[in-house]
Amino acid sequence: MINVTALTKLLTENADGKVFQRWFITTPNGSLVAYTSPTDIRALRDQAALVLITWREQIDALVAESSNNDATIEDASPSESRAWTGPDIHTMTMEFDNRNVLVRQLQPKLLLVLEGGVPPGRSRKLQVTIEGADGVKRSAGEIPNGNPEVGDANADPRPSSSPTSHSEASTTISTRRRRTNILDIHRRKLDAMADIIGKEFDQANFSMPVDLEDRFF
Numbered sequence: 001m002i003n004v005t006a007l008t009k010l011l012t013e014n015a016d017g018k019v020f021q022r023w024f025i026t027t028p029n030g031s032l033v034a035y036t037s038p039t040d041i042r043a044l045r046d047q048a049a050l051v052l053i054t055w056r057e058q059i060d061a062l063v064a065e066s067s068n069n070d071a072t073i074e075d076a077s078p079s080e081s082r083a084w085t086g087p088d089i090h091t092m093t094m095e096f097d098n099r100n101v102l103v104r105q106l107q108p109k110l111l112l113v114l115e116g117g118v119p120p121g122r123s124r125k126l127q128v129t130i131e132g133a134d135g136v137k138r139s140a141g142e143i144p145n146g147n148p149e150v151g152d153a154n155a156d157p158r159p160s161s162s163p164t165s166h167s168e169a170s171t172t173i174s175t176r177r178r179r180t181n182i183l184d185i186h187r188r189k190l191d192a193m194a195d196i197i198g199k200e201f202d203q204a205n206f207s208m209p210v211d212l213e214d215r216f217f
């Protein structure tokens with residue numbers, strides 16, 4: 001059995017409300033197992049729904065792609081097709097304007113999620129990156145996040161030589177570097193926490209039961 005109290009304590013002790021804003025552990029169908037305390041449960045459920053829907057979409061996209069590229073799937077019997085579950089995602093990263101959300105598969109039916117703060121910067125598109133257990137990363141594409149900046153459509157495409165332009169470019173590069181550095185910090189923390197929790201599960205011989213209906217919300 002999972003010691004939910006111990007998990008909650010571990011997650012809470014490793015959250016600071018800034019760089020490591022919040023942790024939670026959930027099943028792919030939306031059942032929250034443990035999370036940082038105290039927390040706004042309604043906001044947490046909304047966040048979990050967004051994360052899990054995105055996770056499901058990425059898996060579905062990989063399964064569809066694999067099916068198109070693998071003739072054996074088309075030739076498989078109905079029973080074999082039902083048994084085939086497609087590729088797994090090991091880690092998913094969602095980069096928002098104001099935070100990073102990192103998801104790690106602890107077990108096939110258990111996910112660890114970290115919400116981390118990022119330095120303030122310009123509005124950007126939501127970037128989703130997925131990674132397999134082999135460490136190979138793949139960009140899942142960009143999704144518009146918020147309204148476009150006014151005037152972008154009529155902007156002069158030629159580089160500007162004004163001092164203001166150089167200053168803005170320098171600021172943009174600096175912000176991008178800070179965001180990259182903080183994402184690396186978030187990833188190292190996620191790796192460490194996943195390792196600790198995984199070892200605890202192994203010692204307890206715990207395996208999350210499979211939901212045979214595989215309900216998703």
